[in-house]
Amino acid sequence: MLLREVGYARPGSLDEALELLRADDGARALAGGQTLINVMKARAGSPDALIDLSGIDALKGIELAADGTLEIGAMTTYTELVESSEARARPILGQVCAQIADVQVRNRGTIGGNLCTNDPTNHLPPLIAALGAQLTIAGTEGERTIPASEFFLGVYMTAAGPGELLTKITIPAGRQDGFAAVTLGVEGTCIASAAASINGTVTVALGCVDAVPVVVTPASAGADDVRAAVRGASLEPPSDVHASSEYRTHLAEVLAVRAVNQAGGS
Amino acid sequence: MPVSTEQTITVTINGTTYEREVEARKLLIHFIRDDVDLTGSHIGCDTGNCGACSVIVDGTLVKSCMMLAVQADGSTVETVEGLADGDELNKLQQAFSANHALQCGYCTPGMLMSATALLRSNPHPSDDEIKKGLQGNICRCTGYWNIFEAVKVAAE
Numbered sequence: 452m453l454l455r456e457v458g459y460a461r462p463g464s465l466d467e468a469l470e471l472l473r474a475d476d477g478a479r480a481l482a483g484g485q486t487l488i489n490v491m492k493a494r495a496g497s498p499d500a501l502i503d504l505s506g507i508d509a510l511k512g513i514e515l516a517a518d519g520t521l522e523i524g525a526m527t528t529y530t531e532l533v534e535s536s537e538a539r540a541r542p543i544l545g546q547v548c549a550q551i552a553d554v555q556v557r558n559r560g561t562i563g564g565n566l567c568t569n570d571p572t573n574h575l576p577p578l579i580a581a582l583g584a585q586l587t588i589a590g591t592e593g594e595r596t597i598p599a600s601e602f603f604l605g606v607y608m609t610a611a612g613p614g615e616l617l618t619k620i621t622i623p624a625g626r627q628d629g630f631a632a633v634t635l636g637v638e639g640t641c642i643a644s645a646a647a648s649i650n651g652t653v654t655v656a657l658g659c660v661d662a663v664p665v666v667v668t669p670a671s672a673g674a675d676d677v678r679a680a681v682r683g684a685s686l687e688p689p690s691d692v693h694a695s696s697e698y699r700t701h702l703a704e705v706l707a708v709r710a711v712n713q714a715g716g717s
Numbered sequence: 718m719p720v721s722t723e724q725t726i727t728v729t730i731n732g733t734t735y736e737r738e739v740e741a742r743k744l745l746i747h748f749i750r751d752d753v754d755l756t757g758s759h760i761g762c763d764t765g766n767c768g769a770c771s772v773i774v775d776g777t778l779v780k781s782c783m784m785l786a787v788q789a790d791g792s793t794v795e796t797v798e799g800l801a802d803g804d805e806l807n808k809l810q811q812a813f814s815a816n817h818a819l820q821c822g823y824c825t826p827g828m829l830m831s832a833t834a835l836l837r838s839n840p841h842p843s844d845d846e847i848k849k850g851l852q853g854n855i856c857r858c859t860g861y862w863n864i865f866e867a868v869k870v871a872a873e
Contacts, residue, residue, distance in 0.1 A: 452744070452763050452782075458720035459741035459787050471720060478720070481788075488744075488783045489765050500720045501741070503788060530777075553853025554831065555771055555780045638852065 452492045458500035465509050465618065469591050471502045473614040478502055480616055482526060482564035485556050510563070510618060513537045519624025525563025525617045530554075532562060541582065543628035543646075547574050550638045563617045566602070569609050569663070572640045576603055577658035578630055580666055581646035581710075584622045590615040603663035625650050629713030631706040632658070635693060642693045643702035647710035655680065655707045660688040660699055667707075672715075674708045681707045726790035730755065731799030739786045745779075746770040748786035749796060757797040757826050761855070768854035771827040772796050778834035780853070797826035800833065809833060809871040818867035820858035827854045832868045841872055 458478075462468045472478050477499030481487055490496040504510055510526035515537040521544075523532070529548040532538050538545050551557055551565075551574055565575040566586070579586075580599045587596045588611045602610045611617045625648060632644035644658035653672050656664040669680035681704045688699035727736045730753060737752050749772065750756050761769030763782050770781045773795040800807050806814065809832055819825045828851065835842060835850030842850060847868050856864060 453747075454742035454744070456722055456740070457742045458722050459724065459785065460720040461787075461790075475720070484785070484788070485765065485783055488785070492763065501785075502720075505788065553768070554834070554850060555768060555778050555853045556765070556783075558777045559779055559783065 454488075454491050455494065455497045457491070457498060459503065460500070461503040461506045463506045465507055465589060465616070468502050468504060468507060469589060469614065469616060471500070472616070473591050475500050476613065480504055480567075482567070483528060483559040483561040484564075485552075485560040486564065486568050486570070504616070510616075515540050521622040523562055523620045523622065525566075525619060526561050527563075529557035529560050529562070529565075533557065541622055541625060541628065543578065543582070543630055544622070547578050547630045547646075550574065550632075550634075552638065562620060566620070567609055567611055567617050569603050569605075569607055571606055571659050571662060572642075573658070574630070574632070574641060574644065577644055577656035577664040578646040579620065579622075580656035580664040581648045581654050582622050582625065582628065583648065583650070583654065584620050586610075586617055587619045587621065588615050589618045594618065596621070599664075600666060606662045623650075627715045629710035629715075631709035631713065633702055633706065643688075643699050643706055645703065645706035645710040647707065647714045649711070649714045653677070653711060653714075655711060657681065657684070657686070657703045657707065660686045660703050669707075669711070672711050674711075677707050677711050678704050724787050724790070726787055728786075728789050728792055728794055730794045731796060741785060741787050743786045744782055745772070745774075745784040745786045745789050745794075746781040748789070749781060749794070752786075755796055755798050758830075759823055759826055761823065761827075761857075766855065767824070767827070767857075768831065769824050769827040771830040771854065773830055773834055778831060795830070795833075797829050800829060809836065809868070812867040812871035813864070816863050816867040816870060818860070818863045820856075820860045824854060824856045824858075828856070828864055832871070835868070836872055842868075844869070847872075 479498035481501040481503045511524045514522045532548040533545045627649040629647040632641045647655045667680040669676040690696045759769040761767035765783045
């Protein structure tokens with residue numbers, strides 16, 4: 452398909468990319484392009500310029516600190532997360548990335564793109580919320596680091612504003628994690644999802660039930676407490692061709708229990 | 718690093734290096750089919766779902782309808798035309814032929830490239846690994862079973 456005319460640049464440094472984004476209101480960051488290019492085909496978005504982040508080494512790589520903290524560059528692909536020995540420090544990351552779409556999409560799609568798109572059906576926003584990740588955002592004025600709970604603002608909206616870039620995702624040590632989803636076909640788009648992490652306390656993040664992941668903290672990992680916590684969130688999920696609001700509310704409870712069970716709760 | 722709507726790119730496809738002026742909005746699949754005239758790679762859905770446009774860029778399997786030609790500047794691309802040695806089909810292609818792994822044939826270039834990428838990284842895949850390796854490719858004739866068989870035979 453012929454896209455609308457668009458400018459393109461592939462800067463070699465973060466500063467250069469931020470400057471290009473700041474200089475043009477119509478410029479957008481291009482990460483793996485597995486969402487953005489299709490959005491442009493559908494004319495649902497028509498950037499004037501694409502700032503390709505693939506030439507910026509500072510946005511790549513996975514580092515594992517001695518205390519088990521993972522630092523993941525925003526341009527890290529799903530395939531890199533699946534294959535990385537460092538990322539196995541938090542095995543759920545690779546397990547969930549291996550379920551996203553297909554080989555081709557996993558080879559180009561990035562963790563930063565997935566999070567910044569914040570499509571409610573994406574796998575990674577609820578997972579990152581459950582794992583207690585911190586996200587670092589850079590702008591021409593400097594950088595700041597915020598918790599996942601402050602990062603997701605609405606459908607397709609995050610705290611990484613115009614002229615800013617998500618640069619890295621920092622995930623604390625932990626192993627007791629789970630993820631469960633009902634998808635459109637095997638490993639397709641989520642109809643409802645839940646991510647869970649047990650680290651002293653139990654944290655569950657529910658996906659596809661609101662504009663942003665809904666985080667609940669059950670009193671224990673027991674199924675009754677998990678169900679009670681989900682009910683306590685008074686969810687009012689959207690209805691669409693794939694599921695009614697009532698069905699999504701039901702799935703949220705069921706998937707929360709499954710995710711907590713996988714995390715080792717039962 | 719200026720922002721530009723046109724750029725000269727250099728891409729090596731199946732061993733031949735092409736230098737072309739392209740618009741930034743041009744998808745890689747259009748560059749391959751229209752600018753370089755290698756029409757083996759197909760456009761099926763043009764939405765990133767069907768995989769008919771799958772090619773290998775710098776060793777990585779991608780859907781070339783979800784990548785801009787300018788993003789491939791400096792890259793090495795492999796398409797279905799690069800598989801055979803002259804008129805001699807390679808082992809995978811022969812297995813597709815022998816196992817009737819194509820009906821209308823539209824998905825075949827993408828299936829071959831996905832299977833090529835799979836067998837390169839995993840020469841002896843399990844049944845599940847073959848299915849997962851071809852997950853991003855849709856066969857509208859639903860001839861999946863023979864495609865699966867052909868990949869299995871090629872891996873033996």
